Amino acid sequence: MRDSTGRVRTVLLLGGRSEIGLAVVERLVRDGAREVVLAARGGAADPPGTLAALGATLHSVDFDAALPDTHTATVAEAVSLVGDLDVVVDAFGVLGEQSEYEADPAAAARAAAVNYTGHVSAGLAVAARLREQGHGALVVLSSVAGVRVRRFNFVYGSAKAGLDGFAQGLADSLHGSGARVLVVRPGYVPTRMSAHVAPAPFPATPGQVAEAVRSGLRSGATTVWVPRVLGPLFTGMRLLPRPLWRRLNR
Amino acid sequence: MKRRQRERTLLLTGWGRTAPTAARVVRPRTAEQVAEALAAAGPRGAIARGLGRSYGDAAQAAGGLVLDCTGLTGPIRLDTERGEVTAPAGTSTGRLIDHLLERGWFVPVTPGTRHVTLGGAIAADVHGKNHHADSSLGAHLRSLTVAVPAGGVRRVGPDGDGADLFWATVGGMGLTGVVTEATLSVLPVETAHMKVDTDRTASLERSLELMSADSGHPYSVCWVDLLAKGAAMGRGVLTRAHHARVADLPPPLRRAPLRHRAAALPAAPPEMPFGLLNRWSVGAFNTAYFSAAPRRRRSEVRPAASFFHPLDAVRNWNRLYGPRGLVQYQFVLPLGAEDTLAAVMEGLSRAGAPSFLAVLKRMGESVPAPLSFPRPGWTLAVDLPAGLPGLGPLLRGFDEMLLAAGGRLYLAKDSRTDAATVRAMYPELPAWQRVRERVDPDGVLVSDLARRLELVRP
Numbered sequence: 001m002r003d004s005t006g007r008v009r010t011v012l013l014l015g016g017r018s019e020i021g022l023a024v025v026e027r028l029v030r031d032g033a034r035e036v037v038l039a040a041r042g043g044a045a046d047p048p049g050t051l052a053a054l055g056a057t058l059h060s061v062d063f064d065a066a067l068p069d070t071h072t073a074t075v076a077e078a079v080s081l082v083g084d085l086d087v088v089v090d091a092f093g094v095l096g097e098q099s100e101y102e103a104d105p106a107a108a109a110r111a112a113a114v115n116y117t118g119h120v121s122a123g124l125a126v127a128a129r130l131r132e133q134g135h136g137a138l139v140v141l142s143s144v145a146g147v148r149v150r151r152f153n154f155v156y157g158s159a160k161a162g163l164d165g166f167a168q169g170l171a172d173s174l175h176g177s178g179a180r181v182l183v184v185r186p187g188y189v190p191t192r193m194s195a196h197v198a199p200a201p202f203p204a205t206p207g208q209v210a211e212a213v214r215s216g217l218r219s220g221a222t223t224v225w226v227p228r229v230l231g232p233l234f235t236g237m238r239l240l241p242r243p244l245w246r247r248l249n250r
Numbered sequence: 251m252k253r254r255q256r257e258r259t260l261l262l263t264g265w266g267r268t269a270p271t272a273a274r275v276v277r278p279r280t281a282e283q284v285a286e287a288l289a290a291a292g293p294r295g296a297i298a299r300g301l302g303r304s305y306g307d308a309a310q311a312a313g314g315l316v317l318d319c320t321g322l323t324g325p326i327r328l329d330t331e332r333g334e335v336t337a338p339a340g341t342s343t344g345r346l347i348d349h350l351l352e353r354g355w356f357v358p359v360t361p362g363t364r365h366v367t368l369g370g371a372i373a374a375d376v377h378g379k380n381h382h383a384d385s386s387l388g389a390h391l392r393s394l395t396v397a398v399p400a401g402g403v404r405r406v407g408p409d410g411d412g413a414d415l416f417w418a419t420v421g422g423m424g425l426t427g428v429v430t431e432a433t434l435s436v437l438p439v440e441t442a443h444m445k446v447d448t449d450r451t452a453s454l455e456r457s458l459e460l461m462s463a464d465s466g467h468p469y470s471v472c473w474v475d476l477l478a479k480g481a482a483m484g485r486g487v488l489t490r491a492h493h494a495r496v497a498d499l500p501p502p503l504r505r506a507p508l509r510h511r512a513a514a515l516p517a518a519p520p521e522m523p524f525g526l527l528n529r530w531s532v533g534a535f536n537t538a539y540f541s542a543a544p545r546r547r548r549s550e551v552r553p554a555a556s557f558f559h560p561l562d563a564v565r566n567w568n569r570l571y572g573p574r575g576l577v578q579y580q581f582v583l584p585l586g587a588e589d590t591l592a593a594v595m596e597g598l599s600r601a602g603a604p605s606f607l608a609v610l611k612r613m614g615e616s617v618p619a620p621l622s623f624p625r626p627g628w629t630l631a632v633d634l635p636a637g638l639p640g641l642g643p644l645l646r647g648f649d650e651m652l653l654a655a656g657g658r659l660y661l662a663k664d665s666r667t668d669a670a671t672v673r674a675m676y677p678e679l680p681a682w683q684r685v686r687e688r689v690d691p692d693g694v695l696v697s698d699l700a701r702r703l704e705l706v707r708p
Contacts, residue, residue, distance in 0.1 A: 001312070001698050003268075003269060003666040004636050004665035032668075083708055132294075133294070134271045134272040134273055134311075134314070135270075135698075178271045178272030178313070220573065
């Protein structure tokens with residue numbers, strides 16, 4: 001259960017090797033979370049030592065984003081390990097090279113399946129559980145890439161656009177159920193996953209994303225932008241004329 | 251054929267308006283309907299709820315069934331011969347007081363609000379301004395009728411058969427059964443007024459000193475200004491009172507000495523986008539309140555309603571804390587632990603915690619109920635905005651100080667401590683759990699509080 005100061009007991013991380021996801025989990029553990037389930041393909045083999053050192057008990061479950069038929073069972077397994085899920089962090093995803101996707105359409109579709117439809121099945125499985133338990137929060141790692149899709153990463157961006165819309169709809173469907181969804185829209189975050197991408201303005205660290213998630217969970221926000229300036233910035237970018245937008249994005 | 255009780259799904263919180271969870275809610279009107287609802291609770295369990303004045307998550311059951319017990323009403327039966335009253339558990343303290351006062355009687359214990367049900371008051375084993383003299387509500391209960399999951403409706407008293415269920419239910423946070431009716435002793439009074447002595451105290455030492463010597467007054471409480479710094483830390487306004495006799499009243503009041511009316515001011519606005527209570531507004535309020543109080547006044551006659559329930563005058567005052575809600579931190583420390591008391595108060599003062607409701611009082615004898623809160627010593631209750639930065643770590647630090655000094659937290663107020671702390675503060679918890687497992691072997695009764703603090707098996 002979440003307490004009145006925002007402390008939670010249990011956290012499930014979907015995408016158990018995600019750097020941003022792990023930063024969010026670490027933040028919640030520092031605030032008092034005690035049971036952590038890391039869900040990753042083949043289980044989270046090598047979880048970071050910091051979480052255990054901070055006093056959390058770590059559990060690992062097998063989770064394959066590309067196998068939607070297994071997602072309900074993954075959520076059930078997490079529940080059997082730790083009980084009610086107070087916070088679920090939905091952080092899995094892949095970020096390939098746009099040029100390679102354009103050369104290999106099947107690979108592009110597989111990436112889109114992980115980045116979008118995998119979240120549909122996982123998100124709905126989590127939502128069903130949160131609805132049943134009458135409380136809990138689902139944190140969805142979206143991206144500014146989905147706010148207005150850009151020429152240079154439109155395979156990734158379009159999947160994030162789908163995910164973002166899905167998460168907002170899911171949030172509305174959960175209204176009044178005791179459960180809620182927090183949509184997180186970071187900009188460029190330098191991590192292993194984004195190492196091949198050219199840096200963009202207004203970068204954020206995984207720690208900043210984690211801090212934003214924490215305060216969003218406490219304030220009852222529905223959406224957080226990291227850094228915050230990206231909110232008004234992208235609202236403006238959505239209004240730019242197409243020819244200008246195309247040129248801005250190489 | 252029995253008609254199924256109508257269910258609604260609602261988001262519920264306590265009076266602090268933090269951590270809402272959803273549950274199906276039914277409103278039983280009889281003990282039989284309570285038993286039926288418990289039998290059909292479902293896998294996420296059930297808990298009783300009264301008027302929702304517990305500050306935290308004691309009267310909500312996420313994903314489960316909540317029994318709104320305010321429908322358990324009916325005639326109040328006063329037995330003047332035996333000096334006791336029997337009332338359905340959904341009767342509010344306010345209604346009970348209204349009924350009794352006009353007949354020349356008063357409740358043995360009233361908490362700081364009239365808006366609590368009798369059932370809720372028993373589940374929290376509430377105390378009032380007379381705890382130092384008269385103990386908690388449990389000490390005045392003659393019998394209880396309780397619907398338990400393991401089988402029907404039982405009538406139990408403080409002695410003999412069923413005494414363990416009785417004492418497990420007193421202060422048991424609704425986790426041993428649903429109280430449907432109770433009989434309690436009542437106090438004869440001549441008037442609906444109080445004879446009040448007021449003293450402004452310049453420091454914590456002075457407040458404690460005056461309260462240590464207040465054995466002559468059945469009622470006493472000290473409002474404390476926690477935003478005052480330095481030597482003024484712990485300054486307060488101490489009020490002590492007796493029930494007034496007819497001879498104490500000014501002549502105009504003597505014609506109808508038992509007439510009384512609950513106070514009412516405008517309610518707080520329904521939705522506040524932000525809290526009105528912050529360090530500056532509360533600091534100004536505290537200074538004004540302190541300065542307006544008389545330095546020393548004796549034998550002032552005041553209506554019982556305004557003496558016992560001043561905050562009830564502002565309906566929904568909890569909304570003044572804004573959408574993030576409020577946390578009430580209430581603890582008791584044994585006599586001799588005054589240093590810890592002062593250290594916690596200094597900690598609050600240093601943190602600039604804007605509390606306009608900080609109440610200090612001496613507690614007397616406890617009752618033999620394993621989860622009943624009061625213990626002889628000092629209790630402090632402090633309201634704090636839930637969104638106060640650093641509140642969690644601040645209060646966890648206080649928890650540790652309390653543990654080291656033999657203090658404990660009040661479950662009816664708690665919304666944020668943890669299981670290990672409560673286990674250490676309530677050493678009789680295992681004994682209580684054994685009674686509970688007998689009357690609720692399948693673990694039907696469960697609340698968010700019980701889950702959070704692991705009072706029951708998961």
